[in-house]
Structures are given as structure tokens and as C-alpha cells.
Amino acid sequence: MAGIVLDRIEKSFGETRVLKGVSLAFDAGSFISLVGPSGCGKTTLLRIIAGLEQADRGQVSIGGRDVTGIRAADRDVAMVFQNYALYPHMTVEQNMALPLVMRRLTTLERAPFLGRLVAGTGTRRAAIREEVAQAARLLSIGHLMERRPGQLSGGQRQRVALGRAIVRHPKAFLMDEPLSNLDAALRHDMRRELVDLHKRIGVTTVYVTHDQAEAMTMSDRVAVMLGGHVLQFGSPREVYEQPATIDVAKFIGSPRINILAGEADGEGRVSVTGVATGLVAPRLTGKLSIGVRPEHLTLAAQGIAVTVGHVEFLGSEVLVYARETRAGSDLILRLAPEAWEAAPSRQNLTVAPLAGRLLAFDPVGNRVGLIGSETAARIGAGGTRPLRTGAAHV
Numbered sequence: 420m421a422g423i424v425l426d427r428i429e430k431s432f433g434e435t436r437v438l439k440g441v442s443l444a445f446d447a448g449s450f451i452s453l454v455g456p457s458g459c460g461k462t463t464l465l466r467i468i469a470g471l472e473q474a475d476r477g478q479v480s481i482g483g484r485d486v487t488g489i490r491a492a493d494r495d496v497a498m499v500f501q502n503y504a505l506y507p508h509m510t511v512e513q514n515m516a517l518p519l520v521m522r523r524l525t526t527l528e529r530a531p532f533l534g535r536l537v538a539g540t541g542t543r544r545a546a547i548r549e550e551v552a553q554a555a556r557l558l559s560i561g562h563l564m565e566r567r568p569g570q571l572s573g574g575q576r577q578r579v580a581l582g583r584a585i586v587r588h589p590k591a592f593l594m595d596e597p598l599s600n601l602d603a604a605l606r607h608d609m610r611r612e613l614v615d616l617h618k619r620i621g622v623t624t625v626y627v628t629h630d631q632a633e634a635m636t637m638s639d640r641v642a643v644m645l646g647g648h649v650l651q652f653g654s655p656r657e658v659y660e661q662p663a664t665i666d667v668a669k670f671i672g673s674p675r676i677n678i679l680a681g682e683a684d685g686e687g688r689v690s691v692t693g694v695a696t697g698l699v700a701p702r703l704t705g706k707l708s709i710g711v712r713p714e715h716l717t718l719a720a721q722g723i724a725v726t727v728g729h730v731e732f733l734g735s736e737v738l739v740y741a742r743e744t745r746a747g748s749d750l751i752l753r754l755a756p757e758a759w760e761a762a763p764s765r766q767n768l769t770v771a772p773l774a775g776r777l778l779a780f781d782p783v784g785n786r787v788g789l790i791g792s793e794t795a796a797r798i799g800a801g802g803t804r805p806l807r808t809g810a811a812h813v
């Protein structure tokens with residue numbers, strides 16, 4: 420088990436700057452996701468950790484050792500790819516055994532082994548078989564050992580690829596969209612399996628995905644990337660509830676966060692589409708973007724007027740697609756079915772954000788703290804009472 424530290428990693432391909440100074444530190448034994456839209460540099464970063472690509476600048480350390488100049492084979496990490504990269508002419512057992520065979524047997528010893536796996540040809544070979552069998556048990560693929568990859572389903576192939584990585588006992592697993600070739604239901608099951616597997620073997624895992632739900636449900640921490648930068652590195656809850664920038668807020672969460680036009684007046688008092696919020700953005704005036712998640716909007720007597728477009732009933736929740744009447748921005752509400760049932764109208768509604776759930780972003784997209792106006796008044800008056808932000812989000 421080993422931690423991984425990336426220090427100011429830069430990489431260009433020709434004129435294209437792909438990584439623009441990425442620094443991250445992954446705790447030993449943790450499950451980390453690199454998440455972001457296609458083309459943001461996730462695969463390149465993973466390949467730099469693996470040693471399959473050299474950074475132009477910056478340093479990679481694995482388990483406290485600077486491996487920047489070390490070749491991939493000597494870094495002791497295992498890659499798992501989307502396309503499995505199995506050898507079609509070999510059985511499952513041979514595929515899984517391959518890394519151990521290459522490491523422990525001489526060329527001469529390997530020759531018959533690769534032809535056909537025969538039991539009882541030396542203690543080293545027996546040991547390899549036992550280790551492969553152990554990994555197969557861990558992945559519930561013991562019954563598939565004699566098959567070839569062509570005779571397996573996508574999920575089974577991915578398990579074999581994982582098994583081949585596990586037998587090496589690497590310092591870290593590096594996985595590049597390993598589930599994206601699987602159908603939705605299987606992908607969902609495999610998420611749980613990978614997390615369980617990680618719990619059992621505890622090897623530091625860096626998992627690349629463009630699917631924010633995958634990253635959020637599987638990881639201890641998530642690095643949200645965009646355009647060669649890491650915008651935020653935090654727990655799933657942190658990146659969801661306290662996004663550092665508007666881009667993080669928009670990328671994380673489904674349905675997407677609602678973004679409304681806001682403004683801070685001369686005293687920093689914040690309004691959303693012209694409606695006062697009772698919140699203050701200290702030391703700010705002018706335009707703001709206000710984010711509010713679909714589940715943080717409620718039907719209210721006063722607030723933001725919306726016109727309902729279409730409605731999706733999902734059983735446990737109702738998604739209401741609406742348009743904010745004043746400025747015409749699109750809005751999504753995620754309501755409990757009972758709340759929707761009790762709505763005073765199916766067409767024209769007034770919605771209000773739950774207390775403390777508004778997120779404000781300045782014109783360049785950085786999140787700014789909001790405080791309750793009462794608190795702000797006390798700060799302004801130099802009050803000595805303990806500050807209570809109450810429902811406000813700071």
C-alpha cells in the first residue's frame with residue numbers, strides 16, 4: 420500500500436497544453452477518482468502516474484519514492500483498461516498468471532507453460548497457480564479458468580483483467596474507465612464489486628471516469644478536472660455541497676444544479692432574479708451567479724415565480740422542469756411525490772431555496788461565502804455576540 424504524490428505536473432502534446440500544473444496527494448489505501456469531461460487530461464495524468472507517459476515538468480512519488488525518471492515496469496503499479504487488454508489465445512488462467520510467469524520464470528521455463536498450462540511442473544508454477552486461484556476466488560471467476568476471453572461476457576472479461584492486476588500485488592491500481600464498455604445494469608453492479616474489492620485488499624486505487632455518479636458513489640475523494648487543471652479535490656460530499664467553482668457545481672450532480680442570475684447591492688445584500696434572499700455576500704457588489712440544487716428548491720408562498728414545463732414522475736421523486744418567469748432561466752425541481760401532489764397549481768408556482776442551500780459564484784466563477792443578513796448587520800455594528808450564521812451557507 421502506498422500513497423501517491425503529484426507535484427506540479429505539466430504535459431503538452433505539440434502545441435496543446437494538456438496538463439497545466441497538477442498537484443495532488445492521495446493517501447495510501449484510498450480510492451480516488453479523477454473525474455471530468457472528455458479531453459480534460461485524466462488519461463494523460465493516469466499514464467504519467469503509471470510511467471507510460473513522461474511529464475514535461477513536475478514530479479511523481481509513489482510510496483514516498485520519487486519515480487519520475489523510473490520506467491513503468493519498475494513502478495510496481497497495475498493498470499486496468501476499458502478494453503481489458505486480454506490475450507485472446509490464452510485461457511483465463513493463463514491471462515491472469517502472465518504477470519507472475521513473466522516475473523518468476525525464465526524464458527526456458529516459460530515455453531511449455533505458455534503452450535498449455537499443465538499442473539505440477541515445479542513449485543514455482545504451483546505457487547503461481549495457487550495465487551491465481553486465490554484472486555479468482557476473490558472475483559468469483561474460479562469456474563471460468565479454462566475459458567478464453569472470447570467465451571466471456573464483458574463483465575467477466577473485466578474481472579479477469581482485474582484478477583491479472585491483483586495477482587501482482589501492486590502498490591497501486593490505476594484504472595482508466597474500466598466499466599465503460601459494460602451495459603448500465605452491470606456497470607452499476609461492478610461499481611459495488613470494485614468498492615468491495617478495494618475494501619478487502621486495501622490497495623491505493625486511482626480511478627478515471629467521465630461519469631460523475633461513478634466517481635461520487637465509489638470514491639473516498641474526488642479530483643474534479645477541467646482543461647488540464649484540478650478545480651477541486653475533496654470528498655464526494657464536499658464537492659457536491661461546497662463546490663469551489665461554478666464549473667465543479669455544474670459538473671457534479673444529476674440533474675444539474677440550477678444557475679440563476681443574482682446580484683449583490685451596495686451593501687452586499689444578495690437577490691436572486693430580483694427577489695431578496697436575506698443573505699449578504701461580504702465585500703461584494705454587482706452580478707453573481709446563484710446555484711441551487713434541484714432538491715434544494717421547495718414550493719413556497721413567496722419567492723421565485725416559475726412556469727412548469729414537463730414533469731417526470733420517477734416513483735420516489737418527481738422532477739419538475741420549469742422556467743423562471745422573470746429572466747426565463749430553466750429550472751429543475753426535485754420534489755417528493757407528496758409535495759408535488761400538494762402543489763397549489765400544475766402550471767404557475769412559486770419556489771424558494773431551502774435555508775442555507777444557496778451557492779453564490781462571483782463573475783469569474785469562484786464560490787463566495789454568504790452569511791445571514793442579521794449576522795452581517797452585527798458584524799457591521801461590531802457586535803460582540805457570538806456569530807451565528809444560522810441557516811446561511813458560509
Ligand SMILES: Nc1ncnc2c1ncn2[C@@H]1O[C@H](COP(=O)(O)OP(=O)(O)O)[C@@H](O)[C@H]1O
Nearest residue numbers: 432435437455456457458459460461462463464
Ligand atoms: N498521444 C497524444 N498525442 C497528442 N494529443 C494527445 C495525446 N494523448 C492525448 N492527447 C490530447 O490531450 C488531451 C487530453 O486527453 P486525455 O488525457 O486522453 O483526456 P481524457 O482522458 O480526460 O478524455 C486531448 O485533447 C487529447 O486529444
Ligand SMILES: [Mg+2]
Nearest residue numbers: 461462463595
Ligand atoms: Mg480518457
